[in-house]
């Protein structure tokens with residue numbers, strides 16, 4: 189599988205919009221530089237185009253070029269370099285070309301930003317998924333699926349949009365700075381007025397930015413808990429519906445939805461208030477400017493018009509920049525929440541183990557293993573026992589005794605507090621964990637089937653497996669006949685959760701899925717306990733056919749599987765006791 193690179197996410201000690209922008213720029217220096225350069229050149233072209241227009245105005249009105257301003261000088265220099273007479277039509281044509289070029293460059297810059305947004309969202313999603321999948325099993329168990337889905341879907345999207353608005357904000361700030369420079373070169377009063385007016389507006393409206401930030405934070409928090417609650421309730425949809433308790437879900441969710449609505453309302457109000465207040469503020473500033481320059485300072489109208497045009501441009505770009513910044517702060521909390529999730533998961537990353545590799549030719553041996561889930565109760569208490577290779581070993585024991593925990597220890601999902609688990613005499617702690625797990629076929633109690641074809645459910649999307657590999661696994665799991673009898677054979681869709689298959693068929697497909705990679709150890713965790721006698725018999729027959737070909741370790745409460753076992757251990761109160769050869773009475777056995 190082709191793996192795209194994980195972004196170099198930067199942990200920021202202080203949280204906020206600016207550290208986030210800094211982190212994004214550091215993570216994507218090339219894309220940020222390309223977008224900003226395009227924006228900068230577009231701004232320059234725009235400024236140059238405006239210089240042409242101003243020169244044209246000067247040429248067209250009085251033709252006085254004795255004391256030209258900087259923009260006029262630039263325009264005249266450009267015209268001279270091109271060997272053109274600086275007449276009004278020539279300057280107008282040049283201005284049109286430059287402003288057109290600016291439009292093309294802005295389009296390219298926006299496209300660049302759009303690509304970057306998609307790229308960032310994908311990178312953040314991959315970073316989170318990899319970090320979670322690479323974390324310790326204990327960490328994974330503590331996670332809420334809804335919260336993770338929310339982080340992958342919503343938070344990654346909002347975080348990447350923050351980059352888009354940051355780029356937009358930078359473009360507006362650059363443009364306003366370019367106009368500020370032009371204003372300063374024409375008249376220092378215009379420049380100072382632009383700086384003061386812009387600063388005033390940004391300060392006055394800062395409260396609305398703060399309010400947007402709070403609304404964004406609230407939204408991020410609520411979306412996390414809401415999605416967590418929804419996914420939990422959906423997972424329990426069947427019993428809820430069967431017992432007519434849907435109203436209860438409704439009540440639970442409607443409260444959170446109401447709070448989310450309030451947060452969104454506050455966000456919308458802050459956004460609209462900012463837009464609504466910026467315009468009158470700009471109009472008031474221009475009005476005051478007119479009054480001061482025309483009435484108090486008695487400046488000529490032409491100069492005042494140019495000055496106020498520049499002032500309006502500076503303040504208008506700053507306003508747009510502030511509106512973009514508002515969108516950045518609304519999304520900033522989503523970015524930090526996602527970064528927190530990625531860093532939490534990375535901090536819990538699972539050790540890769542050692543470098544030894546084994547083939548499981550001899551045995552799996554527990555040597556004085558002690559394990560508890562951290563609550564003081566020893567699930568395994570100095571436990572020693574052996575699972576011989578190429579035999580079927582079944583573990584029985586009362587519910588909650590720790591049978592699944594023991595399987596998790598064999599797989600290396602959990603680690604013993606003391607003692608050793610030895611595979612062919614090598615401690616599991618020294619084994620290359622991935623190499624070990626790649627030799628394991630795992631069949632859980634309730635095998636999850638996805639609503640795809642039989643073939644997809646066997647390969648789970650792995651493209652290296654041929655149709656022959658799939659058929660061979662189905663044959664070994666005694667599932668080939670029923671699959672071939674289905675309407676589209678391997679391509680038959682199995683329905684949501686495998687609903688178009690019987691329980692026995694589902695389990696045999698799950699065994700085929702576990703066998704498709706030709707494992708050396710097959711683990712069956714209560715693989716037959718939810719099946720009726722007939723389906724159990726079919727699975728047990730499958731398992732019996734596999735005996736001698738690979739090592740099998742199964743957990744069972746009762747049932748026919750015990751009858752097929754080579755060795756049966758009973759786990760109770762932390763100790764494993766080898767059982768005498770099991771007694772089978774019909775399909776009910778032994779666990780006495």
Ligand SMILES: Nc1ncnc2c1ncn2[C@@H]1O[C@H](COP(=O)(O)OP(=O)(O)OP(=O)(O)O)[C@@H](O)[C@H]1O
Nearest residue numbers: 326329561567585586587588589590591592593594
């Ligand atoms: N992640 C966990 N954190 C804390 N306690 C756990 C965890 N997983 C299991 N336990 C506890 O450890 C004990 C053993 O659980 P385990 O699932 O291994 O038992 P089991 O023998 O497989 O039970 P059953 O036959 O009912 O499936 C139980 O008391 C359970 O509550």
